[in-house]
Amino acid sequence: SFITSYASAGSQKTMFLGDYYNKMKPGAKGEGKLHWIKPGVDFSKYKKVMVDYVIFAFAEDAEYKGIDANEMKDIGDRASLALINSVKEHFTVVSKPGPDVIRVRTAIVNLKPSKPGLSAVTTVIPVGLGISLFKKGATDSWTGSGGTEAEMMVLDSMTNEVLASAHDKKTAEFDERFTKWGSVDESFKFWGELFSKRLNNLFR
Incomplete structure (x- = not known):
């Protein structure tokens, strides 16, 4: 299971990183809005x-x-697949720990879905990697808006020692109708590619 976390103005801490919240600092371009890398x-x-x-x-x-x-x-399957596909473009992806293997954990955090009304046909889905309430209409399409915070933790796969963490925040507003899963998949692709770039920066 995949997660990281962060704290900054307008964001809430999730419980995953613990003391690593205090270590994270604003990142330069390509490093995440907040990030931390273990020295040495x-x-x-x-x-x-x-x-x-x-x-x-x-x-x-x-x-x-x-x-x-x-x-x-x-949506968890879709998000994980999008991340793996992006990472595979730059690295060999494996399923078991090893001395030359890093472990990547990621999370989409601080989601705030709306409570569906009792009389409405509704569901909660992520959009632009945010979760909002969407009402299904006769056209089988959806409307709404949302934002998200996504986080990544990099660990040594043998010891589970945390080597780096990063937080990114994306806000998206939608004023057009879209198919239920089309927009979601595009969002997962965005985050998968972004986290893949974060990994690349560590190996420079």
Whole structure:
């Protein structure tokens, strides 16, 4: 399972990073809005990447935290696949730890879904990697807006020592209708490519 976290103005801490929140600082271009890298790490020894399943975490102050289990499984699969496909463009992806393998954990955090009305046909889905309430209409399309915070943690796969962490925040507003999953997949692709670039920067 995949997660990282951060704290800054307008964002809430999730519980994953613990003391690493205090270590994270604003990043330069290509490093994430907040990031931390363990001093003295020789990243050149790592040749392969093990990718954990992407996690979704609700904000502590979210009014409503319910979501259909099957739908969450579906979007989790899609997000994880998008990340793996992006990482594969630059690294060899493996499923087991090794001395030359880094482990990557990621999370989409601080989500605030709306509570569906009792009389409405509704569902909670991520859009632009944010989760909002969308009402299904006769045209089988969806409308809404949302934003998201995504985080990454890099670990040594043998010891699980944390080597780096990063946080990025994206806000998206939507004023046009879109198919249910089309926009979601584009968002997962965006985050997958971004985190792949973050990994590349570590190996420079």
